Amino acid sequence: MFARRALRAAAPAFAAGAAACGATTAWLADEADAGMFVVRPGLSASEYKPLVVGGVRQHTDGTTRVRFVMEEPDLELGAVAAAHLMAKASIDGAEVAGRVAPVSPLTAKGYFELAAAAAGDSAMSKAISSLKTGDVVQFKGPVQGFQVGRNQFKSVGILARGDGIADALQVATKLLSDPRDDTEIRLVYSVRSADQIVLRNHIDALALLHPRFKALIVADEAAPQWTGPTGPLSKPLLASILPPPTEGDSTVILVAGDVDAASGKATKARAAGVLGAMQYSPAQVRSL
Incomplete structure (x- = not known):
């Protein structure tokens, strides 16, 4: 399960032992079964740590999924959805740095995956997408x-652009995998072109398995192989799937990735534009 929360620091004696081996340890409880877990974070919030690519998979929907291996098999990210990492690498002699969000369970031990x-x-x-096994x-x-x-909200709408789909699916998968959660989830996934769609098979599977999850993928540009909606994120298009603003505090719209709700272009996400025109209040719109 993804949904976990910190309860208390580890006992002093245990913490001392963890410090001796260079790990920070915390006690966490799973919200689903209230069991106790010891989490050993595999990364540092303040310093970059090199990790090796343990495997690369090419999916039929065009997604490249890359697995990174932790230094020890019992290490994990120690986060809850939504969470992201900062990454940097030298690819073909060029330095690349930026924000990435895992698509594997945040509680997976010994690894995490990006797509x-x-x-x-x-x-x-x-x-x-260019990484190979053994790259760092x-x-x-x-x-x-x-x-x-x-069940914090009756309805959750998610507006994701490009790479923001990973953050969006963290939240959706967390809620849908909880048998005691009844939240209705509506996802709008915006891409420039159909060949940029990531994790299409996963999105389709969630929609098939969970009646309370519905998704709409929108491409800026028309293409011969694309039969879905195209163009900017208009008010009528969003109103056809997002929960209405009249639900008040029981509704939240989450914005993930570089989305401008008025144009669908890659600018900073805001509660203005078409979301404001649809009468969503600033309190109803949050960034992931």
């Missing part, structure tokens, strides 16, 4: 983003 499309707009997306990338984090708790 990208070769046609992605960002330099990090292109870099990730440096990471620090995780950086904790906005969290949505079990």
Whole structure:
């Protein structure tokens, strides 16, 4: 499960032992079963740490999924959705740095995975899709983003652009995998072109398995192989899937990636533009 929260620091004697081996340890409880876990974070929030690519998979939907191996098999990220990492690497002699969000469970031990499309707009997306087994990338984090708790909202709308789909799916998967959560989730995933869609198979599977999850993928540009909607993120298009603003505090709209809700172009996400015109209040719009 993704949903976990810190309860208390480890006992002094245990903490001393952890410090001796260079690890920071905390006690965490899973919200689903209230069990106790010992988490050994595999990364540092203040210093970059090199990790090796342990494997690369090419999916039929055009997604490249890259697995990074922790130094020890019981290390993990120690975060809850939504969370991201900072990454930097030298790819073909060029230095690339940026923000990345794991697509594997944040509680996975010994590894985490990133996903990208070769046609992605960002330099990090292109870099990730070019990696090979044995390559080295440096990471620090995780950086904790906005969290949505079990049944905290009646409806969650998610507006994701480009690489922001990873953050969006962290939240969606966390809520959908909780049998005690009833949140309705509506995802709008905006891309420049159809060949930039990442994790299409995963999105389709979530929609098939969970009636409370619905997704709409929108491409800026029309293409021969694309049959979905095209163009900017208009008010009528968003109103067809997002929960209405009239639900008040029981609704939140999460914005992930570089989205401008008025034009669909890559600018800083804001509660203005079409979301404001649809009468969503600033309190109803949060960034992941």
